[in-house]
Amino acid sequence: MTRSKKPSSPNKGAKAPGSQKRKAGARAPSDIQLSAEDRTTQPATKSKRATKGKGARKTSARKTKAAKSSKPNILFRAIRFLVYWGVILGIWGGIAAAGIVAYYGAQLPQSTDWQIPNRPPNVQILSHDGGLIANRGKTGGQEVRLSSLPPYLPDAVVAIEDHRFYSHFGFDPIGFTRAMVTNVIKGRLAQGGSTLTQQLAKNLFLEHKRTIERKVQELILAIWLETKFSKEEILEMYLNRVYFGAGATGVDAAARTYFNKPASVVTLAEAATIAGLLKAPSRLAPNRHPKRARARAKLVLAAMEREEFITPKERKLAMTMPVKAVARHKTNSLNYVADWVMEQLPAYIEDVNEDIIVETTLDLRMQTLAERAISSALDTSGKKYGVGQGALVSATPMGAVRALVGGRSYQKSQFNRATKAKRQPGSAFKPFVYLASLELGNSPNGMRVDEPVRFGKWSPQNYSKKYMGQVSLRRALALSLNTVAAQLAFEVGPANVASTARRLGIHSKMANNPSIALGTSEVTPIELVGAYLPFANGGLRTDPYVISRILTKSGDVLYVHPALAGTQVIAPNVLANINSMMQETLISGTGKKALLPGRPAGGKTGTSQNYRDAWFVGYTANLVTGIWFGNDSGKATKKASGGNLPASAWKAYMVGAHNGMTIAALPGVSAQQLAASRKRLGAEANPWVNPDLLPEGQSAMPEPKPRGFFSRLFGLN
Numbered sequence: 221m222t223r224s225k226k227p228s229s230p231n232k233g234a235k236a237p238g239s240q241k242r243k244a245g246a247r248a249p250s251d252i253q254l255s256a257e258d259r260t261t262q263p264a265t266k267s268k269r270a271t272k273g274k275g276a277r278k279t280s281a282r283k284t285k286a287a288k289s290s291k292p293n294i295l296f297r298a299i300r301f302l303v304y305w306g307v308i309l310g311i312w313g314g315i316a317a318a319g320i321v322a323y324y325g326a327q328l329p330q331s332t333d334w335q336i337p338n339r340p341p342n343v344q345i346l347s348h349d350g351g352l353i354a355n356r357g358k359t360g361g362q363e364v365r366l367s368s369l370p371p372y373l374p375d376a377v378v379a380i381e382d383h384r385f386y387s388h389f390g391f392d393p394i395g396f397t398r399a400m401v402t403n404v405i406k407g408r409l410a411q412g413g414s415t416l417t418q419q420l421a422k423n424l425f426l427e428h429k430r431t432i433e434r435k436v437q438e439l440i441l442a443i444w445l446e447t448k449f450s451k452e453e454i455l456e457m458y459l460n461r462v463y464f465g466a467g468a469t470g471v472d473a474a475a476r477t478y479f480n481k482p483a484s485v486v487t488l489a490e491a492a493t494i495a496g497l498l499k500a501p502s503r504l505a506p507n508r509h510p511k512r513a514r515a516r517a518k519l520v521l522a523a524m525e526r527e528e529f530i531t532p533k534e535r536k537l538a539m540t541m542p543v544k545a546v547a548r549h550k551t552n553s554l555n556y557v558a559d560w561v562m563e564q565l566p567a568y569i570e571d572v573n574e575d576i577i578v579e580t581t582l583d584l585r586m587q588t589l590a591e592r593a594i595s596s597a598l599d600t601s602g603k604k605y606g607v608g609q610g611a612l613v614s615a616t617p618m619g620a621v622r623a624l625v626g627g628r629s630y631q632k633s634q635f636n637r638a639t640k641a642k643r644q645p646g647s648a649f650k651p652f653v654y655l656a657s658l659e660l661g662n663s664p665n666g667m668r669v670d671e672p673v674r675f676g677k678w679s680p681q682n683y684s685k686k687y688m689g690q691v692s693l694r695r696a697l698a699l700s701l702n703t704v705a706a707q708l709a710f711e712v713g714p715a716n717v718a719s720t721a722r723r724l725g726i727h728s729k730m731a732n733n734p735s736i737a738l739g740t741s742e743v744t745p746i747e748l749v750g751a752y753l754p755f756a757n758g759g760l761r762t763d764p765y766v767i768s769r770i771l772t773k774s775g776d777v778l779y780v781h782p783a784l785a786g787t788q789v790i791a792p793n794v795l796a797n798i799n800s801m802m803q804e805t806l807i808s809g810t811g812k813k814a815l816l817p818g819r820p821a822g823g824k825t826g827t828s829q830n831y832r833d834a835w836f837v838g839y840t841a842n843l844v845t846g847i848w849f850g851n852d853s854g855k856a857t858k859k860a861s862g863g864n865l866p867a868s869a870w871k872a873y874m875v876g877a878h879n880g881m882t883i884a885a886l887p888g889v890s891a892q893q894l895a896a897s898r899k900r901l902g903a904e905a906n907p908w909v910n911p912d913l914l915p916e917g918q919s920a921m922p923e924p925k926p927r928g929f930f931s932r933l934f935g936l937n
Contacts, residue, residue, distance in 0.1 A: 337424060339363055339460060340469070342575045343565070345558050347582045348620075348768065352476075354558035361473025362773075363575055364483055366456040372488050373471060374455055375529040376495035380520045382416040383527050386451055390417040390442035417442040420458045464494065465501025478506050480546045488534065489541040492520040506545035514543065553591040556626030556636045557582055561766060568770055568779045576778070579769040581620035586877045590614060590623035593873035597849070597865055598628055605865055606858035607834070607849045611637040612869075613749045613764070614845040614877065617757035618786075621766045622843065623877070624746075635852075642728060642742035643850060647700045647810075648826025648835040648862065649739030651802060652721040652751070654697050657708045658794050659720070664694040664801050668704045675734045680706045683827070683861075694801045698809030700825060702738055709737030723789050725751035725763060739826060748837055749846040755799060755822060756839040758887045759790030796888025803889065806838070813867035814838055816874055820885050823870070825862025832856050836866035841884035843877060845870060 340358035347353055355361050366374060378385045384392050392415050414422075421441035445454055464474035474494050475483040486494065496516035497504050506513035518539060525535045561578055569576075594610040602608065614623040626636035635641070658664075670687045673680065680702045687703065696704035709717050717737065718730040726748070730741040750764045770779040790798070802822030805811040810825040814836055823838020832854055837846035847866045850857060860866075 336457070338573065341572045343562065343572065344575070344577045344773075345561050346577060346579050347584045347587075348580060349584070351584045353554045353561075353580065353582060353584075355473065355476065356558055356562050357572075359469040359473050360467050361470050361476055361483075363460050363470065364472045366452055366459070368484050369459070369471065370484070370486065370488075370491065372524070372530065373483065373486060373491040373494070374459060375527075376491045376520050376524055377459065377498070378416070378455070379523040379527045379529055380495050381419075381498055383523065385416050385455070388415060388417075390415060390446040391439055414438070415442065416458050417445050417454055420454060420461065421445055423461050423463075424457075462498065463501065464497045465505055466507075478545045479543075487541060487543075488521075488530070488538040489517065489543050492517040492524070492538065493543055493545075496520045506543060507547055510543075510545065513545075517543070551629070551631035553594075553625045553627075553630060554582075554587060555630045555634070556638065557587070557624050557766065559634065559636060560624065560626075560639055564767060565770075568767065575773040577771050577773060578767060579771075580766050581616075581622065581768050582624070582766065583622040586614060586623040586873075587625075589873050589876040590625050593869045594625050594847075595628065596872070597869040601865055601868075604858065605834075605849070605860035606851075606856075607860050607865065608851045609637060610847065610849045610869070611641065611745050612845065612847050612873065613638050613746045614843055614873070615749060615753065615764045617753055617839070617841070617844060618760075619750065619753055619762040619764045620768070621746075621764050623845075623873075624766070633852075637848070637852075638745045640744060641848075641852075642744055643833045643848060644741070644828035645739040645743050645748055645835055645837075646826035646828040646833060646862065647702075647705075647739060648748060648824050648837050648846075649721070649741070649743075650697060650700065650705045650737065651755070651798065651824055652724065652726070653705050653709050653712075653717050653737045654693060654801065655724075655790070655794065655798050656712045656717050656720040657693070658797050659791070660712055662693060662708075664692065664797050666693050667691065668693065668696060668707055670696065670701050670703050673703050673706060675706065675710055678733075678735060680735075680738060694804055697801050697824075698804035698807075700805075700810050705737040706734050709734045721751060724754050724761060739828065745846050745848050748835075749844055752837050752839055752844050752846070754786075754790050755795070755802065756841060756844050756887065757786070759788055759792060759795045760786035761789040762786035792888060799886040799889045803886065810861075810863040811836060811838065811867050813863060814871045814874075816840070816871065816878070819878060819883050820889065821874075822886055825867060827861040827863075830856045831859050831861065834860040834864070834866050835862045836870045838870055838874070839886075840874070840878065841886055842881045843874065845874060845877075847873075 342359050342362050343356040344362060345353040345356060382392070382395070384395060388395075395415070418438050421438050421444075425441055426438060449457075460470040460472075462471075463469050464471070464477070466477050468474045468477040471494060472483040474497065475481055475486050475490070478494070479486060479490055483494075493506050493513055493516075496513060496519070499516065503509060504513050504516050521530070521535045521538055524530045525532055530538075557580070561580060565572070565578070590612045594612055598607065598610055609628050610625070611627060612623065612625040613621065615621045624638050626638045626640075627633050667690050670682070670689060670691050672687065682702050683700075688701075691699075691701065691704065693704070693708075714732050714734055714736045718732065718741075721730065726743055728741065728743050728747060730736055746764050750762075753762050753764070754760055765781060767779070768781045769777065771777045799822050802824065803820065805824055806815045806821055811823050814821070814823055819840055821838055821840045823836060826835030826837070827833070833848060833850045834857065835846065835848050837844075839845070847870050849860055849865050849869075
């Protein structure tokens with residue numbers, strides 16, 4: 221077998237690899253040798269190892285990658301699980317919610333029967349010149365139109381209570397969710413999540429109780445409101461019906477209660493304060509908790525700025541503005557008048573189904589003077605005289621009440637002493653006794669003897685326990701001599717005295733005995749003032765009144781006080797005599813402290829037994845005014861009599877009340893008669909006055925002069 225030769229190297233002359241080794245080696249050229257291309261076993265073995273190493277690295281990488289991707293896979297599966305069951309639960313929850321809504325919604329009346337209930341009517345009581353006396357009713361304020369309010373007032377409410385009001389459909393899912401999360405975190409009911417529309421639905425239709433039924437029905441009704449009314453109409457209804465505390469329902473009532481002004485003129489700072497009340501009216505009332513109210517108002521202003529209702533500059537300016545809340549609303553004496561009006565209202569109109577306006581005869585300036593006269597007298601002299609209460613009634617001669625004060629403090633006592641308290645008038649009742657005597661033919665200059673008298677078991681005495689003998693009826697009335705009044709009552713008959721008093725306006729029960737002359741039958745202040753009206757108006761019977769007109773807010777007139785002349789109850793000649801006698805009380809008698817310089821006036825003091833009641837009732841041609849002081853318990857005062865505290869307070873009021881009024885003589889009394897009377901009485905020393913008007917130690921009456929035989933025989937002084 222012939223072996224072929226190994227192909228020669230491409231490069232001739234180049235030695236074949238391993239030629240040197242062959243020289244030194246022992247192998248013949250004929251030995252078989254493998255070229256690098258023919259060696260398959262060794263490279264294959266190396267490749268396997270390499271492959272094995274690479275595979276291990278790949279496997280390790282896959283394991284590492286799988287380990288790294290295991291957490292995202294678990295999170296993904298968890299999310300998928302939650303989404304799945306969330307959808308499932310959402311579906312079932314939606315079905316359950318729909319069932320609850322359907323169940324509780326079915327308990328509501330048919331939607332076709334749903335109507336907005338009328339707002340509780342307000343009674344606006346005005347003075348005779350249009351000033352506000354009070355608002356009465358369940359709301360405490362008027363119903364207002366949105367257009368009549370400053371825009372920042374409704375904006376303040378929206379900003380702090382429901383800033384998505386103009387974008388939601390009655391239910392705010394975002395606000396509701398936020399409120400629920402907050403409640404869960406805090407572990408208590410910190411936020412409600414109700415929209416203004418839901419709150420309105422609750423106020424209009426539902427009871428204020430926290431139940432699932434009420435919340436579901438509230439939501440249904442809120443959506444109904446949104447479909448029936450515009451946002452502006454809903455907001456207007458809300459502002460007129462939401463409660464702001466202190467008996468105030470609606471923004472107008474809130475403005476009047478806390479700031480004594482209508483809602484139409486509140487400032488931005490005041491508007492923020494009102495809006496802040498909605499969270500907790502009792503805790504945030506500016507008249508009780510000013511610091512809390514101010515802090516809440518700052519939050520409201522910040523919310524208004526955030527919602528771009530106001531600018532930052534306006535917010536800063538509002539925060540510097542003072543907010544002066546009324547310390548005590550419904551505490552001044554005007555409330556006695558308002559209460560009296562409301563008591564009379566049913567007699568004039570049957571039902572109040574809408575807001576009405578009651579125009580009264582009251583004069584706010586005179587009312588202020590009257591309140592000041594009573595409070596000042598009690599503050600300065602109440603302790604001295606042991607007096608705790610007072611009342612005042614002032615009316616025109618034709619009965620229009622211009623001022624009425626029912627007590628010292630309406631806040632402490634709402635009992636109206638001017639219209640309800642029955643007290644003994646004492647000597648303030650004597651003018652009816654003297655009038656009855658004059659009507660039987662006696663004259664002011666007729667004489668009687670002031671001396672001890674007895675009528676059965678009754679023996680009246682003068683306060684001084686002294687007597688002055690013969691005295692004219694004019695002087696006896698001026699000096700309030702009890703014995704003479706008792707004699708006259710016995711002469712004309714107690715029944716005739718009672719009839720005369722009743723004819724003039726006294727309607728309380730009166731005793732049918734001679735003691736009626738000393739005012740032992742109880743009357744009210746307004747009753748006694750009413751009976752004095754004929755003295756000032758020419759002898760006409762007329763009753764005091766305060767309501768002049770009633771009309772609806774739209775202008776429909778429901779009642780007008782009739783402008784009728786009263787019945788003539790005193791003859792002109794008799795009236796002239798009684799008025800000339802009543803003037804003497806102020807000029808020279810027990811009522812000197814009530815004398816009005818330069819203005820004709822008549823009147824009478826009154827002091828009941830044991831000084832329990834002190835009165836002064838007097839009049840001019842312009843006004844008739846009565847004042848009473850005493851104690852509610854009937855406890856005796858420290859010698860408070862008609863001639864001291866009441867007379868001084870009467871003068872203080874009447875001087876101011878007559879400012880700007882024309883000076884006029886009393887009916888039947890000419891200016892010449894008055895001038896003559898002044899001149900005559902001014903020339904005479906008259907020591908016979910009320911003992912409480914004299915300095916300590918001085919006798920009220922001088923010792924009577926010894927009377928001779930002829931004086932006693934002919935009844936001469």
